[in-house]
Amino acid sequence: MNKLILACSVAALLAASATSAQARTPARLKSPVSGVLCDRYVCANDKGLSRELTETYLGKKAAANEVFTSSNVDLTEFTFANGIFCDVKERLCREDRYYGANGQRSGAISKKYTKLLFGE
Template identity: 70%
Template sequence: MLLAGATLSAQAGQQALRSPERGVLCDRYICANEKGISRALTEKYLGQRVAAKVFSQGDFDLTAFTFANGIFCDVKERLCRQDRYYGADGKRTGAVSGKYTRLLFGGSAGATQ
């Protein structure tokens, strides 16, 4: 019983991404659209303080990013995946997330979830 409670707490801590408008995904730290992480969208949906914190970290790639729940999205590939890791063959290993790929980039994606 204690283990089941711990599992539920861990799952509750993993926040799902939200899509406040078509083509936008946000977690509690960033918002992105099909062009990448967006300061304007982050300010609009998460507030000026959150956006200032993210964008004060210096230059970083706005087109390949991992949300707080582990979903990785790459604007160049126009795909979101379950994780950001590479295999020994140099190819990404994370399964494509059809759900988040559709929400961010529109259209259809080949995999589920």
């Protein structure tokens, strides 16, 4: 009886840890062609978020995203679903979008995503 309870407890613990590990896995970015990055919601190129690229690679439903219809959204600074922040004016992608105490962006530069998006 104790072995059965122990086995069920271990199975439940393993299932719970697998679920929480999946929840922490960041969304992956895809680069369908050179100079384009997409998450599951939007696509961007070196000019910023693009409705046309989003429709091409993610479909019309994704292209109807509110970000493209709002007039007060800066499409040249954006954060993908995995937390990667890109700034077209800086031509850099960073690990996050936050600022340090000095008023400068504090996120580490992501060489991988900067190269994929800007070719640099």
